Amino acid sequence: xxxxxxxxxxxxxxxxxxxxxxxxxxxxxxxxxxxxxxxxxxxxxxxxxxxxxxxxxxxxxxxxxxxxxxxxxxxxxxxxxxxxxxxxxxxxxxxxxxxxxxxxxxxxxxxxxxxxxxxxxxxxxxxxxxxxxxxxxxxxxxxxxxxxxxxxxxxxxxxxxxx
Amino acid sequence: xxxxxxxxxxxxxxxxxxxxxxxxxxxxxxxxxxxxxxxxxxxxxxxxxxxxxxxxxxxxxxxxxxxxxxxxxxxxxxxxxxxxxxxxxxxxxxxxxxxxxxxxxxxxxxxxxxxxxxxxxxxxxxxxxxxxxxxxxxxxxxxxxxxxxxxxxxxxxxxxxxxxxxxxxxxxxxxxxxxxxxxxxxxxxxxxxxxxxxxxxxxxxxxxxxxxxxxxxxxxxxxxxxxxxxxxxxxxxxxxxxxxxxxxxxxxxxxxxxxxxxxxxxxxxxxxxxxxxxxxxxxxxxxxxxxxxxxxxxxxxxxxxxxxxxxxxxxxxxxxxxxxxxxxxxxxxxxxxxxxxxxxxxxxxxxxxxxxxxxxxxxxxxxxxxxxxxxxxxxxxxxxx
Numbered sequence: 040x041x042x043x044x045x046x047x048x049x050x051x052x053x054x055x056x057x058x059x060x061x062x063x064x065x066x067x068x069x070x071x072x073x074x075x076x077x078x079x080x081x082x083x084x085x086x087x088x089x090x091x092x093x094x095x096x097x098x099x100x101x102x103x104x105x106x107x108x109x110x111x112x113x114x115x116x117x118x119x120x121x122x123x124x125x126x127x128x129x130x131x132x133x134x135x136x137x138x139x140x141x142x143x144x145x146x147x148x149x150x151x152x153x154x155x156x157x158x159x160x161x162x163x164x165x166x167x168x169x170x171x172x173x174x175x176x177x178x179x180x181x182x183x184x185x186x187x188x189x190x191x192x193x194x195x196x197x198x199x200x201x202x
Numbered sequence: 203x204x205x206x207x208x209x210x211x212x213x214x215x216x217x218x219x220x221x222x223x224x225x226x227x228x229x230x231x232x233x234x235x236x237x238x239x240x241x242x243x244x245x246x247x248x249x250x251x252x253x254x255x256x257x258x259x260x261x262x263x264x265x266x267x268x269x270x271x272x273x274x275x276x277x278x279x280x281x282x283x284x285x286x287x288x289x290x291x292x293x294x295x296x297x298x299x300x301x302x303x304x305x306x307x308x309x310x311x312x313x314x315x316x317x318x319x320x321x322x323x324x325x326x327x328x329x330x331x332x333x334x335x336x337x338x339x340x341x342x343x344x345x346x347x348x349x350x351x352x353x354x355x356x357x358x359x360x361x362x363x364x365x366x367x368x369x370x371x372x373x374x375x376x377x378x379x380x381x382x383x384x385x386x387x388x389x390x391x392x393x394x395x396x397x398x399x400x401x402x403x404x405x406x407x408x409x410x411x412x413x414x415x416x417x418x419x420x421x422x423x424x425x426x427x428x429x430x431x432x433x434x435x436x437x438x439x440x441x442x443x444x445x446x447x448x449x450x451x452x453x454x455x456x457x458x459x460x461x462x463x464x465x466x467x468x469x470x471x472x473x474x475x476x477x478x479x480x481x482x483x484x485x486x487x488x489x490x491x492x493x494x495x496x497x498x499x500x501x502x503x504x505x506x507x508x509x510x511x512x513x514x515x516x517x518x519x520x521x522x523x524x525x526x527x528x529x530x531x532x533x534x535x536x537x538x539x540x541x542x543x544x545x546x547x548x549x550x551x552x553x554x555x556x557x558x559x560x561x562x563x564x565x566x567x568x569x570x571x572x573x574x575x576x577x578x579x580x581x582x583x584x585x586x587x
Contacts, residue, residue, distance in 0.1 A: 065497040065498075180516050202327075202553070
Protein backbone atom coordinates (compact mmCIF):
# COMPACT_ATOMS: atom_id res chain seq x y z
CA UNK A 40 0.00 0.00 0.00
CA UNK A 41 1.63 3.25 -1.13
CA UNK A 42 0.57 6.88 -1.66
CA UNK A 43 -0.83 6.08 -5.10
CA UNK A 44 -2.98 3.25 -3.70
CA UNK A 45 -4.40 5.62 -1.10
CA UNK A 46 -5.10 8.16 -3.81
CA UNK A 47 -6.91 5.51 -5.87
CA UNK A 48 -9.02 4.56 -2.84
CA UNK A 49 -9.99 8.16 -2.20
CA UNK A 50 -10.97 8.62 -5.85
CA UNK A 51 -13.01 5.40 -5.92
CA UNK A 52 -14.69 6.11 -2.60
CA UNK A 53 -15.95 9.34 -4.04
CA UNK A 54 -16.99 7.87 -7.41
CA UNK A 55 -16.56 4.19 -8.14
CA UNK A 56 -17.92 4.49 -11.67
CA UNK A 57 -14.82 6.11 -13.14
CA UNK A 58 -13.06 4.00 -15.73
CA UNK A 59 -9.47 2.87 -15.30
CA UNK A 60 -8.61 5.17 -18.21
CA UNK A 61 -10.05 8.22 -16.50
CA UNK A 62 -8.35 7.40 -13.22
CA UNK A 63 -5.06 6.84 -15.04
CA UNK A 64 -5.20 10.32 -16.58
CA UNK A 65 -6.01 11.95 -13.26
CA UNK A 66 -3.25 10.21 -11.34
CA UNK A 67 -0.55 10.13 -14.03
CA UNK A 68 -0.41 6.31 -13.86
CA UNK A 69 -0.78 3.94 -16.81
CA UNK A 70 -4.16 2.31 -17.34
CA UNK A 71 -2.61 -1.12 -16.82
CA UNK A 72 -1.07 0.00 -13.54
CA UNK A 73 -4.43 1.35 -12.33
CA UNK A 74 -6.17 -1.89 -13.26
CA UNK A 75 -3.56 -3.96 -11.51
CA UNK A 76 -3.62 -1.86 -8.36
CA UNK A 77 -7.42 -2.00 -8.18
CA UNK A 78 -7.35 -5.73 -8.72
CA UNK A 79 -4.83 -6.16 -5.89
CA UNK A 80 -6.92 -3.96 -3.57
CA UNK A 81 -10.02 -6.00 -4.43
CA UNK A 82 -8.21 -9.30 -3.86
CA UNK A 83 -6.95 -8.07 -0.49
CA UNK A 84 -10.55 -7.09 0.41
CA UNK A 85 -9.42 -3.49 0.99
CA UNK A 86 -12.07 -2.69 -1.58
CA UNK A 87 -15.08 -4.61 -0.27
CA UNK A 88 -17.53 -3.76 -3.02
CA UNK A 89 -18.86 -0.95 -5.18
CA UNK A 90 -22.17 0.47 -4.03
CA UNK A 91 -24.39 3.51 -4.41
CA UNK A 92 -25.40 6.06 -1.81
CA UNK A 93 -29.16 6.35 -2.03
CA UNK A 94 -31.42 8.78 -0.27
CA UNK A 95 -34.14 6.23 0.50
CA UNK A 96 -36.31 8.82 2.11
CA UNK A 97 -36.45 10.59 -1.24
CA UNK A 98 -36.95 7.31 -3.08
CA UNK A 99 -40.09 7.06 -0.98
CA UNK A 100 -40.15 3.33 -0.31
CA UNK A 101 -41.10 3.92 3.32
CA UNK A 102 -38.18 1.96 4.67
CA UNK A 103 -37.38 2.55 8.31
CA UNK A 104 -34.05 2.33 10.04
CA UNK A 105 -33.18 2.17 13.69
CA UNK A 106 -30.11 2.36 15.86
CA UNK A 107 -30.12 -0.47 18.39
CA UNK A 108 -27.80 -0.54 21.34
CA UNK A 109 -27.13 -3.73 23.27
CA UNK A 110 -25.60 -4.57 26.62
CA UNK A 111 -23.89 -7.91 26.22
CA UNK A 112 -22.16 -10.25 28.66
CA UNK A 113 -18.88 -11.13 26.99
CA UNK A 114 -17.89 -14.76 26.60
CA UNK A 115 -14.76 -16.27 28.07
CA UNK A 116 -12.08 -16.62 25.32
CA UNK A 117 -14.24 -14.88 22.70
CA UNK A 118 -15.30 -11.59 24.23
CA UNK A 119 -17.97 -10.06 22.02
CA UNK A 120 -16.82 -11.61 18.77
CA UNK A 121 -19.05 -14.68 18.59
CA UNK A 122 -22.27 -12.90 19.43
CA UNK A 123 -21.36 -10.05 17.09
CA UNK A 124 -20.79 -12.52 14.27
CA UNK A 125 -24.17 -14.16 14.93
CA UNK A 126 -25.89 -10.79 14.85
CA UNK A 127 -24.10 -9.66 11.73
CA UNK A 128 -25.53 -12.62 9.77
CA UNK A 129 -29.01 -11.09 9.87
CA UNK A 130 -29.87 -9.41 6.59
CA UNK A 131 -31.58 -6.60 8.51
CA UNK A 132 -28.35 -5.59 10.27
CA UNK A 133 -26.61 -3.07 8.03
CA UNK A 134 -23.91 -1.93 10.45
CA UNK A 135 -22.59 -3.47 13.64
CA UNK A 136 -19.93 -2.03 15.91
CA UNK A 137 -18.41 -2.61 19.32
CA UNK A 138 -18.47 0.70 21.17
CA UNK A 139 -17.41 2.20 24.49
CA UNK A 140 -19.87 3.69 26.96
CA UNK A 141 -23.10 2.46 28.52
CA UNK A 142 -23.79 -0.08 25.79
CA UNK A 143 -21.48 -2.57 24.13
CA UNK A 144 -22.77 -3.18 20.63
CA UNK A 145 -24.43 -0.76 18.27
CA UNK A 146 -26.49 -1.97 15.30
CA UNK A 147 -28.06 -0.11 12.47
CA UNK A 148 -31.09 -2.08 11.33
CA UNK A 149 -33.45 -1.42 8.45
CA UNK A 150 -36.90 -2.81 7.75
CA UNK A 151 -39.92 -2.21 5.54
CA UNK A 152 -41.77 -0.49 8.36
CA UNK A 153 -41.73 0.15 12.08
CA UNK A 154 -43.48 -3.17 12.83
CA UNK A 155 -40.86 -5.14 11.00
CA UNK A 156 -38.04 -3.44 12.84
CA UNK A 157 -39.63 -3.88 16.26
CA UNK A 158 -40.48 -7.51 15.52
CA UNK A 159 -36.91 -8.14 14.49
CA UNK A 160 -35.61 -6.66 17.73
CA UNK A 161 -38.09 -8.35 20.03
CA UNK A 162 -38.09 -11.75 18.33
CA UNK A 163 -34.53 -12.15 17.13
CA UNK A 164 -32.16 -9.82 18.94
CA UNK A 165 -33.44 -9.34 22.48
CA UNK A 166 -33.96 -13.04 23.25
CA UNK A 167 -30.43 -14.04 22.26
CA UNK A 168 -28.25 -15.48 24.99
CA UNK A 169 -25.93 -13.01 26.72
CA UNK A 170 -27.92 -9.95 25.67
CA UNK A 171 -28.88 -8.19 28.88
CA UNK A 172 -30.51 -5.03 27.67
CA UNK A 173 -31.57 -3.33 24.43
CA UNK A 174 -32.36 0.27 23.52
CA UNK A 175 -34.00 0.98 20.17
CA UNK A 176 -33.88 4.41 18.54
CA UNK A 177 -35.97 4.83 15.41
CA UNK A 178 -34.36 7.17 12.87
CA UNK A 179 -36.74 10.04 12.16
CA UNK A 180 -34.76 11.81 9.46
CA UNK A 181 -31.31 11.46 7.96
CA UNK A 182 -29.26 14.57 7.31
CA UNK A 183 -25.95 13.00 6.37
CA UNK A 184 -24.83 9.47 5.49
CA UNK A 185 -21.22 8.46 4.86
CA UNK A 186 -20.14 11.98 4.08
CA UNK A 187 -23.12 12.77 1.85
CA UNK A 188 -25.53 15.46 2.98
CA UNK A 189 -29.22 14.87 2.30
CA UNK A 190 -30.49 18.41 2.48
CA UNK A 191 -30.76 20.90 -0.33
CA UNK A 192 -28.00 23.48 -0.33
CA UNK A 193 -28.65 26.74 -2.06
CA UNK A 194 -26.31 27.39 -4.95
CA UNK A 195 -24.05 30.28 -4.08
CA UNK A 196 -24.17 33.21 -6.45
CA UNK A 197 -20.97 33.19 -8.44
CA UNK A 198 -19.54 35.68 -10.86
CA UNK A 199 -19.50 34.18 -14.35
CA UNK A 200 -16.11 35.83 -14.77
CA UNK A 201 -13.38 36.98 -12.50
CA UNK A 202 -9.73 37.51 -13.19
CA UNK B 203 -19.84 71.21 -17.40
CA UNK B 204 -16.22 70.14 -17.09
CA UNK B 205 -15.16 66.56 -17.41
CA UNK B 206 -14.75 65.62 -13.78
CA UNK B 207 -13.01 62.32 -14.43
CA UNK B 208 -9.33 62.50 -13.62
CA UNK B 209 -6.68 61.96 -16.22
CA UNK B 210 -5.43 58.93 -14.36
CA UNK B 211 -8.88 57.34 -14.17
CA UNK B 212 -9.26 57.98 -17.89
CA UNK B 213 -5.85 56.53 -18.54
CA UNK B 214 -6.57 53.10 -17.10
CA UNK B 215 -8.14 50.85 -19.71
CA UNK B 216 -11.63 49.45 -19.12
CA UNK B 217 -11.41 45.85 -17.99
CA UNK B 218 -10.80 43.66 -21.05
CA UNK B 219 -13.56 43.12 -23.54
CA UNK B 220 -16.56 44.08 -21.48
CA UNK B 221 -19.20 43.32 -24.10
CA UNK B 222 -18.05 39.75 -24.41
CA UNK B 223 -18.22 39.21 -20.67
CA UNK B 224 -21.64 40.86 -20.44
CA UNK B 225 -22.89 38.35 -23.00
CA UNK B 226 -22.18 35.49 -20.60
CA UNK B 227 -24.53 37.04 -18.05
CA UNK B 228 -27.44 36.88 -20.46
CA UNK B 229 -26.92 33.28 -21.60
CA UNK B 230 -28.40 30.14 -20.06
CA UNK B 231 -26.59 26.80 -19.74
CA UNK B 232 -23.09 28.17 -19.95
CA UNK B 233 -20.22 26.19 -18.44
CA UNK B 234 -17.90 28.87 -17.17
CA UNK B 235 -14.21 28.16 -16.98
CA UNK B 236 -13.76 31.88 -16.58
CA UNK B 237 -13.95 32.21 -12.84
CA UNK B 238 -10.69 32.75 -11.01
CA UNK B 239 -11.88 31.38 -7.69
CA UNK B 240 -12.30 27.98 -6.06
CA UNK B 241 -15.62 26.21 -6.60
CA UNK B 242 -15.46 24.77 -3.08
CA UNK B 243 -17.35 26.28 -0.23
CA UNK B 244 -15.29 27.71 2.62
CA UNK B 245 -14.59 24.83 5.05
CA UNK B 246 -17.33 24.79 7.65
CA UNK B 247 -15.03 25.07 10.68
CA UNK B 248 -13.92 28.46 9.35
CA UNK B 249 -17.50 29.64 8.78
CA UNK B 250 -18.64 28.32 12.14
CA UNK B 251 -15.96 30.13 14.09
CA UNK B 252 -16.70 33.39 12.32
CA UNK B 253 -20.44 33.01 12.97
CA UNK B 254 -19.74 32.29 16.64
CA UNK B 255 -17.55 35.37 16.95
CA UNK B 256 -20.32 37.53 15.51
CA UNK B 257 -22.71 36.06 18.06
CA UNK B 258 -20.19 36.97 20.75
CA UNK B 259 -20.25 40.56 19.54
CA UNK B 260 -16.88 40.66 17.77
CA UNK B 261 -18.00 43.25 15.27
CA UNK B 262 -15.76 46.26 15.76
CA UNK B 263 -12.64 47.66 14.12
CA UNK B 264 -9.41 45.84 14.77
CA UNK B 265 -5.95 47.36 15.00
CA UNK B 266 -4.96 48.88 11.64
CA UNK B 267 -2.46 46.09 11.14
CA UNK B 268 -5.09 43.45 11.87
CA UNK B 269 -5.78 41.18 14.84
CA UNK B 270 -2.62 40.59 16.87
CA UNK B 271 -3.51 36.88 17.22
CA UNK B 272 -3.83 36.52 13.45
CA UNK B 273 -0.52 38.26 12.77
CA UNK B 274 1.28 36.08 15.30
CA UNK B 275 -0.28 32.90 13.89
CA UNK B 276 0.56 34.02 10.37
CA UNK B 277 4.16 34.77 11.29
CA UNK B 278 4.52 31.23 12.64
CA UNK B 279 2.72 29.74 9.63
CA UNK B 280 4.94 31.55 7.12
CA UNK B 281 8.06 30.39 8.96
CA UNK B 282 6.90 26.77 9.05
CA UNK B 283 5.65 26.57 5.49
CA UNK B 284 7.97 28.84 3.52
CA UNK B 285 10.92 29.66 5.77
CA UNK B 286 9.80 33.28 5.68
CA UNK B 287 10.75 35.31 8.73
CA UNK B 288 8.35 38.19 9.24
CA UNK B 289 7.61 39.57 12.67
CA UNK B 290 3.91 39.62 13.57
CA UNK B 291 4.53 42.92 15.40
CA UNK B 292 5.71 45.22 12.64
CA UNK B 293 6.26 43.36 9.37
CA UNK B 294 2.77 42.05 8.55
CA UNK B 295 -0.40 43.97 7.64
CA UNK B 296 -3.72 42.17 7.25
CA UNK B 297 -5.49 43.66 4.22
CA UNK B 298 -8.83 43.43 2.47
CA UNK B 299 -7.69 40.78 0.06
CA UNK B 300 -4.47 40.73 -1.93
CA UNK B 301 -6.05 43.38 -4.19
CA UNK B 302 -5.73 45.98 -1.46
CA UNK B 303 -2.29 44.71 -0.43
CA UNK B 304 -1.13 45.19 -4.03
CA UNK B 305 -2.52 48.71 -4.19
CA UNK B 306 -0.93 49.93 -0.96
CA UNK B 307 2.35 48.20 -1.80
CA UNK B 308 2.56 50.02 -5.13
CA UNK B 309 1.48 53.34 -3.68
CA UNK B 310 4.05 52.98 -0.91
CA UNK B 311 6.94 52.68 -3.33
CA UNK B 312 6.15 54.37 -6.66
CA UNK B 313 6.72 58.04 -7.42
CA UNK B 314 5.34 59.68 -10.57
CA UNK B 315 7.33 58.85 -13.67
CA UNK B 316 8.99 55.78 -12.23
CA UNK B 317 8.79 52.52 -14.15
CA UNK B 318 7.47 49.30 -12.73
CA UNK B 319 8.34 46.11 -14.57
CA UNK B 320 5.48 43.63 -14.71
CA UNK B 321 5.93 39.98 -15.67
CA UNK B 322 3.24 39.17 -18.23
CA UNK B 323 0.96 37.40 -18.96
CA UNK B 324 -0.16 38.48 -15.53
CA UNK B 325 -3.07 39.38 -13.33
CA UNK B 326 -5.07 42.31 -14.70
CA UNK B 327 -4.66 44.68 -11.71
CA UNK B 328 -0.92 45.22 -11.72
CA UNK B 329 -0.62 47.73 -14.57
CA UNK B 330 -3.68 49.86 -13.62
CA UNK B 331 -2.48 50.09 -10.00
CA UNK B 332 0.89 51.33 -11.21
CA UNK B 333 -0.83 53.86 -13.49
CA UNK B 334 -3.00 55.12 -10.62
CA UNK B 335 0.19 55.78 -8.64
CA UNK B 336 1.54 57.88 -11.48
CA UNK B 337 4.04 55.21 -12.40
CA UNK B 338 4.61 53.65 -15.77
CA UNK B 339 3.92 49.96 -16.20
CA UNK B 340 6.51 48.17 -18.32
CA UNK B 341 5.56 44.65 -19.43
CA UNK B 342 8.20 41.93 -19.37
CA UNK B 343 7.09 39.09 -21.52
CA UNK B 344 7.23 35.50 -20.28
CA UNK B 345 7.48 33.09 -23.18
CA UNK B 346 5.60 29.88 -23.83
CA UNK B 347 8.89 28.19 -24.78
CA UNK B 348 10.04 28.86 -21.18
CA UNK B 349 6.75 27.48 -19.87
CA UNK B 350 5.88 31.08 -19.04
CA UNK B 351 8.63 31.47 -16.45
CA UNK B 352 10.35 34.85 -16.26
CA UNK B 353 13.53 34.81 -18.34
CA UNK B 354 16.31 36.88 -16.69
CA UNK B 355 17.72 38.13 -20.01
CA UNK B 356 14.33 39.40 -21.16
CA UNK B 357 13.98 41.14 -17.82
CA UNK B 358 17.43 42.74 -18.05
CA UNK B 359 16.60 44.18 -21.49
CA UNK B 360 13.65 46.13 -20.06
CA UNK B 361 15.49 47.68 -17.11
CA UNK B 362 16.22 51.43 -17.46
CA UNK B 363 17.49 54.11 -15.10
CA UNK B 364 13.86 54.88 -14.21
CA UNK B 365 13.03 51.30 -13.20
CA UNK B 366 11.92 51.14 -9.58
CA UNK B 367 10.35 47.75 -9.03
CA UNK B 368 9.41 44.40 -10.48
CA UNK B 369 6.07 42.65 -9.93
CA UNK B 370 5.97 38.87 -10.24
CA UNK B 371 3.25 36.32 -9.53
CA UNK B 372 4.25 32.67 -9.27
CA UNK B 373 2.38 30.31 -9.26
CA UNK B 374 0.97 32.44 -12.04
CA UNK B 375 -2.47 33.58 -13.02
CA UNK B 376 -3.20 32.98 -15.93
CA UNK B 377 -0.48 30.52 -17.01
CA UNK B 378 -0.07 28.27 -13.94
CA UNK B 379 3.71 28.67 -14.25
CA UNK B 380 5.86 28.12 -11.16
CA UNK B 381 9.42 29.29 -10.56
CA UNK B 382 11.84 27.26 -8.46
CA UNK B 383 14.67 28.54 -6.29
CA UNK B 384 17.37 28.36 -8.98
CA UNK B 385 15.19 30.16 -11.51
CA UNK B 386 14.36 32.86 -8.98
CA UNK B 387 18.06 33.27 -8.16
CA UNK B 388 18.76 34.38 -11.71
CA UNK B 389 15.96 36.95 -11.43
CA UNK B 390 17.25 38.01 -8.00
CA UNK B 391 20.67 38.79 -9.46
CA UNK B 392 19.14 41.31 -11.84
CA UNK B 393 16.84 42.80 -9.21
CA UNK B 394 19.78 43.28 -6.84
CA UNK B 395 22.22 44.50 -9.54
CA UNK B 396 19.81 47.23 -10.59
CA UNK B 397 18.73 48.05 -7.05
CA UNK B 398 15.08 47.25 -7.74
CA UNK B 399 12.33 46.43 -5.29
CA UNK B 400 10.41 43.18 -5.77
CA UNK B 401 6.69 42.78 -5.25
CA UNK B 402 5.92 39.07 -5.18
CA UNK B 403 2.24 38.13 -5.32
CA UNK B 404 2.16 34.59 -3.94
CA UNK B 405 -1.57 34.12 -3.51
CA UNK B 406 -1.43 30.73 -5.25
CA UNK B 407 1.50 29.52 -3.12
CA UNK B 408 -0.50 26.68 -1.58
CA UNK B 409 -1.57 25.43 -4.98
CA UNK B 410 1.54 23.77 -6.32
CA UNK B 411 1.40 20.22 -7.61
CA UNK B 412 4.95 19.08 -8.25
CA UNK B 413 7.23 20.92 -5.86
CA UNK B 414 6.85 22.98 -2.70
CA UNK B 415 6.43 26.68 -3.26
CA UNK B 416 9.59 28.75 -3.08
CA UNK B 417 8.94 32.17 -1.54
CA UNK B 418 10.86 34.91 -3.37
CA UNK B 419 11.94 36.62 -0.14
CA UNK B 420 13.89 33.49 0.85
CA UNK B 421 16.02 33.64 -2.31
CA UNK B 422 19.52 35.22 -2.21
CA UNK B 423 19.38 38.56 -0.37
CA UNK B 424 15.95 39.48 -1.68
CA UNK B 425 14.21 39.71 1.68
CA UNK B 426 15.31 43.29 2.44
CA UNK B 427 13.93 44.49 -0.91
CA UNK B 428 10.84 42.33 -1.24
CA UNK B 429 7.19 42.92 -0.45
CA UNK B 430 5.44 39.56 -0.21
CA UNK B 431 1.70 39.49 -0.87
CA UNK B 432 -0.53 36.58 -0.05
CA UNK B 433 -4.03 35.82 1.16
CA UNK B 434 -6.60 33.25 2.16
CA UNK B 435 -8.86 33.38 -0.91
CA UNK B 436 -7.40 30.66 -3.09
CA UNK B 437 -5.94 28.21 -0.56
CA UNK B 438 -8.95 28.10 1.73
CA UNK B 439 -11.75 28.92 -0.73
CA UNK B 440 -12.34 32.25 1.03
CA UNK B 441 -12.59 34.73 -1.86
CA UNK B 442 -15.61 36.59 -0.53
CA UNK B 443 -14.10 37.05 2.93
CA UNK B 444 -11.57 39.56 1.64
CA UNK B 445 -8.55 38.68 3.72
CA UNK B 446 -5.05 39.06 2.40
CA UNK B 447 -1.77 40.20 3.85
CA UNK B 448 1.34 42.17 3.06
CA UNK B 449 4.73 41.26 4.52
CA UNK B 450 7.80 43.45 4.24
CA UNK B 451 10.71 44.77 6.26
CA UNK B 452 9.56 47.29 8.87
CA UNK B 453 10.37 50.47 6.94
CA UNK B 454 8.38 49.40 3.87
CA UNK B 455 5.62 47.93 6.01
CA UNK B 456 5.27 51.23 7.92
CA UNK B 457 4.87 53.14 4.66
CA UNK B 458 2.18 50.76 3.40
CA UNK B 459 0.47 50.88 6.80
CA UNK B 460 0.05 54.65 6.57
CA UNK B 461 -1.87 54.25 3.33
CA UNK B 462 -3.84 51.26 4.63
CA UNK B 463 -5.00 53.14 7.73
CA UNK B 464 -6.35 56.03 5.67
CA UNK B 465 -8.00 54.07 2.87
CA UNK B 466 -9.15 50.88 4.60
CA UNK B 467 -8.66 51.38 8.34
CA UNK B 468 -8.65 47.61 8.82
CA UNK B 469 -9.72 44.41 7.10
CA UNK B 470 -13.20 43.18 8.10
CA UNK B 471 -13.01 41.53 11.51
CA UNK B 472 -15.28 38.61 10.53
CA UNK B 473 -12.87 37.71 7.77
CA UNK B 474 -9.89 38.01 10.09
CA UNK B 475 -11.49 35.68 12.62
CA UNK B 476 -12.20 33.19 9.82
CA UNK B 477 -8.64 33.48 8.59
CA UNK B 478 -7.27 32.73 12.06
CA UNK B 479 -9.42 29.60 12.20
CA UNK B 480 -8.18 28.63 8.74
CA UNK B 481 -4.60 28.66 10.02
CA UNK B 482 -5.56 26.75 13.15
CA UNK B 483 -7.69 23.96 11.81
CA UNK B 484 -8.15 23.86 8.05
CA UNK B 485 -4.89 22.23 6.97
CA UNK B 486 -6.58 18.93 6.05
CA UNK B 487 -9.38 20.69 4.21
CA UNK B 488 -6.84 22.70 2.25
CA UNK B 489 -4.82 19.63 1.38
CA UNK B 490 -7.84 17.74 0.13
CA UNK B 491 -8.81 20.68 -2.11
CA UNK B 492 -5.26 20.77 -3.50
CA UNK B 493 -5.41 17.01 -4.22
CA UNK B 494 -8.66 17.48 -6.06
CA UNK B 495 -7.22 20.34 -8.16
CA UNK B 496 -4.29 18.10 -9.06
CA UNK B 497 -6.61 15.36 -10.33
CA UNK B 498 -8.62 17.87 -12.33
CA UNK B 499 -5.50 19.43 -13.77
CA UNK B 500 -4.14 16.12 -14.99
CA UNK B 501 -7.49 15.16 -16.47
CA UNK B 502 -8.21 18.54 -18.07
CA UNK B 503 -4.77 19.23 -19.53
CA UNK B 504 -4.63 15.71 -21.03
CA UNK B 505 -8.09 16.43 -22.50
CA UNK B 506 -7.01 19.76 -24.02
CA UNK B 507 -4.02 18.16 -25.70
CA UNK B 508 -6.17 15.30 -26.94
CA UNK B 509 -8.66 17.63 -28.65
CA UNK B 510 -5.83 19.56 -30.31
CA UNK B 511 -5.30 22.56 -28.03
CA UNK B 512 -1.66 22.23 -27.06
CA UNK B 513 -1.09 23.02 -23.43
CA UNK B 514 1.93 22.68 -21.14
CA UNK B 515 1.22 21.09 -17.77
CA UNK B 516 0.84 23.98 -15.32
CA UNK B 517 2.70 23.31 -12.06
CA UNK B 518 0.54 25.57 -9.93
CA UNK B 519 -2.63 27.68 -9.47
CA UNK B 520 -5.82 26.31 -11.06
CA UNK B 521 -5.47 27.54 -14.62
CA UNK B 522 -4.64 25.83 -17.88
CA UNK B 523 -3.36 28.13 -20.63
CA UNK B 524 -3.70 26.30 -23.95
CA UNK B 525 -2.67 27.73 -27.31
CA UNK B 526 -5.30 28.20 -30.03
CA UNK B 527 -2.70 28.88 -32.68
CA UNK B 528 -3.41 25.69 -34.65
CA UNK B 529 -7.08 26.62 -35.11
CA UNK B 530 -6.15 29.76 -37.04
CA UNK B 531 -8.39 31.87 -34.80
CA UNK B 532 -7.28 34.63 -32.48
CA UNK B 533 -7.86 34.06 -28.78
CA UNK B 534 -10.69 36.61 -28.75
CA UNK B 535 -12.39 35.10 -31.82
CA UNK B 536 -12.02 31.62 -30.39
CA UNK B 537 -13.47 32.63 -27.02
CA UNK B 538 -16.38 34.55 -28.56
CA UNK B 539 -17.35 31.79 -30.96
CA UNK B 540 -16.90 29.06 -28.37
CA UNK B 541 -19.26 30.94 -26.09
CA UNK B 542 -21.89 31.57 -28.75
CA UNK B 543 -21.72 28.18 -30.46
CA UNK B 544 -21.01 25.80 -27.57
CA UNK B 545 -21.71 27.85 -24.45
CA UNK B 546 -18.34 27.40 -22.82
CA UNK B 547 -16.87 30.54 -21.30
CA UNK B 548 -13.09 30.95 -21.17
CA UNK B 549 -10.98 34.11 -20.92
CA UNK B 550 -8.95 35.20 -23.96
CA UNK B 551 -5.28 35.27 -23.00
CA UNK B 552 -4.73 38.76 -24.39
CA UNK B 553 -6.69 40.15 -21.42
CA UNK B 554 -3.60 39.27 -19.35
CA UNK B 555 -1.26 41.41 -21.38
CA UNK B 556 1.78 40.86 -23.47
CA UNK B 557 2.37 37.21 -24.40
CA UNK B 558 -1.16 36.15 -23.56
CA UNK B 559 -2.50 36.49 -27.09
CA UNK B 560 -3.19 33.22 -28.89
CA UNK B 561 -4.03 31.51 -25.60
CA UNK B 562 -7.06 30.88 -23.43
CA UNK B 563 -7.23 30.92 -19.67
CA UNK B 564 -9.35 28.01 -18.53
CA UNK B 565 -9.91 27.76 -14.79
CA UNK B 566 -10.28 24.13 -13.72
CA UNK B 567 -11.83 25.17 -10.42
CA UNK B 568 -15.10 23.52 -11.48
CA UNK B 569 -16.34 19.97 -10.95
CA UNK B 570 -14.82 17.10 -12.95
CA UNK B 571 -18.16 16.54 -14.62
CA UNK B 572 -18.30 20.13 -15.83
CA UNK B 573 -14.70 19.87 -17.02
CA UNK B 574 -15.55 16.77 -19.02
CA UNK B 575 -18.65 18.40 -20.48
CA UNK B 576 -16.64 21.50 -21.35
CA UNK B 577 -14.00 19.38 -23.09
CA UNK B 578 -16.73 17.66 -25.11
CA UNK B 579 -18.16 20.99 -26.21
CA UNK B 580 -14.73 22.39 -27.06
CA UNK B 581 -13.95 19.31 -29.14
CA UNK B 582 -17.24 19.73 -31.02
CA UNK B 583 -16.41 23.39 -31.62
CA UNK B 584 -12.93 22.66 -32.96
CA UNK B 585 -14.07 19.86 -35.25
CA UNK B 586 -16.71 22.21 -36.66
CA UNK B 587 -14.15 24.85 -37.68
